[in-house]
Amino acid sequence: MTDVINALIVMGAGMTGVFLVIILFYLVILILRKIFPAKKGS
Amino acid sequence: MEVLLKLFEGFAALSWQSSVMFAIGFVLIFLAIAKGYEPMLLLPIGFGAILVNLPLQTVWEHEGIPGFLKIFYDKGIQNELFPLLIFVAIGAMIDFSPLIKRPKMLFFGAAAQFGIFFTILVALALGKGFPDLNIGLKDAAAIGIIGSADGPTSIYVAQKFSQQFLGPITVAAYSYMSLVPIIQPPVIKMLTTKKERRIRMDNRDSQISRIALIIFPIAVTIVAGIASPQSVALVGALMFGNLLRACGVLDKLSQSAQNELSNLVTLFLGITIGGTMRADVFLRPQTLLIMLMGLVAFIFDTAGGVLFAKLMNLFSKHKINPMIGAAGISAFPMSSRIVQKIAKEEDPTNFILMDAISANVSGQLGSVIAGGLILQIVPLLLGGA
Structure with a gap:
């Protein structure tokens, strides 16, 4: 039973963790696009 | 008499189990050559499986002397080297610009x-x-990671958590990756309506600067390393390869990574994985379970992506074609091509490939992060074991 609870924790924490890290990557991209905008005509 | 026995020891050592493994090896080679299923991996794996199940297992270990496959295993898989080198190669092949344009x-x-x-x-x-x-x-985690749809990540986690299942997990991972064109479409069609499959995406392309493409792999490595330290090796190798490509001044290294490095390591990796498929290890009920669970993983990966897209559509004004969610698995570029193919079947003028590629590339990042988090969370729950 403990193992199944652990698996549920892995599921919850894992998916949450993946989304949180992806949100960080999303912010990284937004910041990069803001700081280093594409040159006009490129 | 003893000499005679020694002369025919190969025949004496044959068993029905080794015959079954020969058949499995032949099937993998057949799938690779005749059906074109991931030939770069399945053919070496199949041949390695035949080699290691020949009498006395001299290619693995015999009378205390390691054979060449055991040496490759110790030097390349036991220490995680081969999967990480493959990731350098994969990173050099990935173009993140579609993703940066469509974050x-x-x-x-x-x-x-x-x-x-x-x-x-x-x-x-x-x-x-x-x-x-x-x-x-730990075994369940190693089995679940098949769903990363990523060979190196699967091998990396399986090696750390469940060495006994490394062979079947790797075979399952690469087999199902090649079966993505068969697995994904029914799941996508079951979870979407015709109207949803016909949703058009905004095809206006924003521009991105070269500097952003160069900084991206460095920033991602640092962010991932801080958020999920166990993923540093995987993410770092992937992003190092990508930096070689993006920097624009190391074209020779980038090309070597994409070609020579990729081909050589794949060759060694494949045959070594085949070497782990010894009959006593592979022919167990757990192998069937692993094969079944691999299918479950891919189905629910697809379902997860599609349903998330539908969820996003509840809250956004500009609807997203939910099939793009299915392209979020790491099977690049097959998954994005499948999504575009289905979109075209519904509406020949609908072009969602670039959005699908963006999601597909993101899947590469997501799968690596998922692997790293699993490596972090599972030992914590088991009290550091």
Whole structure:
């Protein structure tokens, strides 16, 4: 039973963790696009 | 008499189990050559499986002397070297510009990892239901990671958590990756309506600067390393390869990574994985379970991505074609091509390939992060074991 609870924790924490890290990557991209905008005509 | 026995020891050592493994090896080679299923991996794996099941297993270990496959295993897989070198090569092949142009597609790379975690739960539940299978949390995690749809990540996690299942997990991972064109379409069609499959995406392309493309792999490595330290090796190798490509001044190294490095390491990796498929290890009920769970993982990855897209559509004004969610798995570029193919079947003028590619590339990141988090969370729950 403990193992199944652990698996549920892995599921919850894992998916949450993946989304949180992806949100960080999303912010990284937004910041990069803001700081280093594409040159006009490129 | 002793000399005669020694002369024919090969025949004496043959067993029905080795015959079954020869057949499995032949099947993998057949799938690779005749059907074109991931030939770069399945052919070496199949041949390695035949080699290691020949009498006396001299290619693995005989009378205390390691054979060449055991040496490759110790030097390349036991220490995680081969998967990481493959990741350098993969990183050099990836172009992140579609993703940087469409950053919202990142979220599908997260959602489509759902199958990994769901499969961990199911594998563990089955292990509890059938105690003879002897599947613990670490084994279940190694099985679930098949859902990453990423060979190196699967090998990396399986090597750390469940060496006994490394062979079947790798075979399952690469087999199902090649079967993505068969697995994904029915799941996508079951979860979407015709109207949803016909949704058009905004095809206006924003521009990005070269500097952003160069900084991106460095920034991602640092962010991932801080958020999920166990993923540093995987993410770092992937992003190092990508930096070689993006920097624009190391074209020779980038080309070498994409070609020579990739080909050489794939060759060694494949045959060595085949070498782990010894009959006594492979021919167990757990292997069947692993094959079944691999399918579950891929199905629920697809479902996770599609359903997340539908969820996003509830809250956004500009609807997203939910099939793009399915492209969030790491099977690049096959998954994005499948999504575009289905879109074209519904509406020949609908072009969603670039959005699908963005999600597909994001899946590469998502799967690696998922692997790293699993490596971090599972030992914590087991008290550091």
